[in-house]
Amino acid sequence: KAGVTQTPRYLIKTRGQQVTLSCSPISGHRSVSWYQQTPGQGLQFLFEYFSETQRNKGNFPGRFSGRQFSNSRSEMNVSTLELGDSALYLCASSLAIGTSGRRLVETQYFGPGTRLLVL
Amino acid sequence: AQSVTQPDIHITVSEGASLELRCNYSYGATPYLFWYVQSPGQGLQLLLKYFSGDTLVQGIKGFEAEFKRSQSSFNLRKPSVHWSDAAEYFCAVPFSGGYNKLIFGAGTRLAVHP
Numbered sequence: 001k002a003g004v005t006q007t008p009r010y011l012i013k014t015r016g017q018q019v020t021l022s023c024s025p026i027s028g029h030r031s032v033s034w035y036q037q038t039p040g041q042g043l044q045f046l047f048e049y050f051s052e053t054q055r056n057k058g059n060f061p062g063r064f065s066g067r068q069f070s071n072s073r074s075e076m077n078v079s080t081l082e083l084g085d086s087a088l089y090l091c092a093s094s095l096a097i098g099t100s101g102r103r104l105v106e107t108q109y110f111g112p113g114t115r116l117l118v119l
Numbered sequence: 120a121q122s123v124t125q126p127d128i129h130i131t132v133s134e135g136a137s138l139e140l141r142c143n144y145s146y147g148a149t150p151y152l153f154w155y156v157q158s159p160g161q162g163l164q165l166l167l168k169y170f171s172g173d174t175l176v177q178g179i180k181g182f183e184a185e186f187k188r189s190q191s192s193f194n195l196r197k198p199s200v201h202w203s204d205a206a207e208y209f210c211a212v213p214f215s216g217g218y219n220k221l222i223f224g225a226g227t228r229l230a231v232h233p
Contacts, residue, residue, distance in 0.1 A: 004162075006162075031219055033219050033220070033221075035221075042223060042224075042225050042226065043209065043211075043221075043223040043226075045214070045220045045221060045222070048219050048220060056214075056219065056220050058220070090162055090163065092163075092219070094219050096219075105151045105170070105213045105219070106219060107153075107165060107168055108165075108219055108221065109165065110155070110162040110163040110164070110165075111162050112161055112162040113161070113162045115160075
């Protein structure tokens, strides 16, 4: 079974631009989470999508947004890029076998990441 | 609030030596615990996880970890390190108010001397 895939793998943008990153989860997985990794702040949770709905959000400004499609693929968007947005953006997927009413902790499988450099 | 502490930022061991990476957590209830490994320029690979049951958990690549509730620890061990184990290792716990929101430790970077 193919793993989590992320595109593009590398990206260079300039301040003020916007960027869209894509994530395809493992086949059959319905939850997609996004994380930002920087040398200074480490790994930080951005948001999680399940069934095309954001059901969990980290402490990031509104410039960071995401969405999930009916096939569980997800995109995240960062508008008005700042130098501090330079990071490795990791996507993770999980089965999400529980219903929305049950809080289940599941194993997350990570993709290779998209490395974003903002100049 | 949940938190994870990895006290060692860098560790260097000789190839063939044993390894123990420390992880301490703060969690309100019975914790779920994960160890991930990240090679340079790569994503995170799951090494092992603890959800419940046996406190000694076996993972991939010959790694194991032991959950000790009394010490709030989940240390990762390997009896004999290989040069290919050089990487960064992260311990994580889920945020209790969320579904798949993981809180990661700062990571421990492992260097292996030949």
